[in-house]
Amino acid sequence: MKKGDKIVAIIVICVILISSIGVFSFMKLSQGNHHIAEIKQDGKVIKTIDLDKVTENQELKIPYASVNYNLITIEKGRIRITDADCPDKICVKSGWISQAGETIVCLPHKLIIKIQGGTKNVDENVY
Amino acid sequence: MNKTKKMVVLSLMVSIALVIYVIEAQIPVLFPGVKLGLANVVSLAALIIFGWKEAIVIMFLRTLLGSMFGGSMSAFMFSIAGGLLSNIVMILSYKYFKKYISLWSISIIGAIFHNIGQLLVASFVIQDLRIYVYLPILLISAVLAGYFIGLCTDFLMKHLNKIPILNEMKK
Numbered sequence: 002m003k004k005g006d007k008i009v010a011i012i013v014i015c016v017i018l019i020s021s022i023g024v025f026s027f028m029k030l031s032q033g034n035h036h037i038a039e040i041k042q043d044g045k046v047i048k049t050i051d052l053d054k055v056t057e058n059q060e061l062k063i064p065y066a067s068v069n070y071n072l073i074t075i076e077k078g079r080i081r082i083t084d085a086d087c088p089d090k091i092c093v094k095s096g097w098i099s100q101a102g103e104t105i106v107c108l109p110h111k112l113i114i115k116i117q118g119g120t121k122n123v124d125e126n127v128y
Numbered sequence: 129m130n131k132t133k134k135m136v137v138l139s140l141m142v143s144i145a146l147v148i149y150v151i152e153a154q155i156p157v158l159f160p161g162v163k164l165g166l167a168n169v170v171s172l173a174a175l176i177i178f179g180w181k182e183a184i185v186i187m188f189l190r191t192l193l194g195s196m197f198g199g200s201m202s203a204f205m206f207s208i209a210g211g212l213l214s215n216i217v218m219i220l221s222y223k224y225f226k227k228y229i230s231l232w233s234i235s236i237i238g239a240i241f242h243n244i245g246q247l248l249v250a251s252f253v254i255q256d257l258r259i260y261v262y263l264p265i266l267l268i269s270a271v272l273a274g275y276f277i278g279l280c281t282d283f284l285m286k287h288l289n290k291i292p293i294l295n296e297m298k299k
Contacts, residue, residue: 002230003227003228005233006229006230006233009229009233009237010233013240013267016240016267017264017267017268017271020263020264020267021264024260024261024264041254041255041256043255044254044255089203102261104258104259106250106259108202108206108253109202109203111253111255113256115258
């Protein structure tokens with residue numbers, strides 16, 4: 002253990018603390034009585050769904066580059082990616098999300114699903 | 129120093145790193161996107177034995193071949209961004225702060241910047257800043273993985289120093 006190690010350790014711990022506090026407060030702030038899922042691909046919002054108003058289970062196939070796909074399952078209050086043909090399948094392994102502030106990301110297909118809280122009213126819209 | 133000898137040793141190191149990378153890809157991960165990065169042991173050892181140019185060459189070749197073997201081209205973009213950033217930071221910290229910090233500190237710094245580089249590319253690709261919620265988890269995993277990699281490299285260097293052919297390559 003050399004003396005510079007302590008400085009490095011202190012800086013690293015500070016960075017971790019700051020980022021955790023930032024993310025935690027972001028999660029707390031985005032809580033609300035609504036759960037609105039936003040599906041975004043390639044920087045564009047494809048679909049916005051109010052998860053509280055979903056009455057029956059739906060499946061949604063999002064194509065990517067006309068060959069690849071992500072299969073999204075929507076139930077009341079929660080959403081997940083059921084299947085995808087990306088190489089690592091991290092999005093499928095992420096499982097269900099239901100809380101505001103949570104996200105599912107599929108990087109190879111440039112897809113992100115995020116749940117927003119807040120109080121604004123959104124019906125099922127297709128943009 | 130014989131040029132052919134050096135080329136052979138460098139390509140050996142690339143292939144060792146590649147094998148480690150391919151084997152490691154088979155190990156399931158605890159959290160999506162988090163892994164140990166054992167192949168960085170070779171990059172770090174190359175930085176100590178040869179210098180910065182060779183370390184970057186090994187990292188680049190390993191990433192290129194690694195994504196050809198087991199991933200897609202989008203995976204290559206993330207790996208190369210993370211690898212390049214972490215290698216540059218490790219090279220600088222090794223060059224200027226070698227006397228003051230130990231090897232595992234350098235490795236931790238490298239791991240952190242590896243993850244930051246990947247997140248930068250990821251947020252650029254996905255065009256959404258929400259992806260930074262992964263930052264704390266990635267930072268903690270970077271500290272653990274970086275410490276482990278640093279210790280591994282420390283042990284490795286102790287034994288590599290006994291090999292005459294590598295000693296004669298050291299500057």
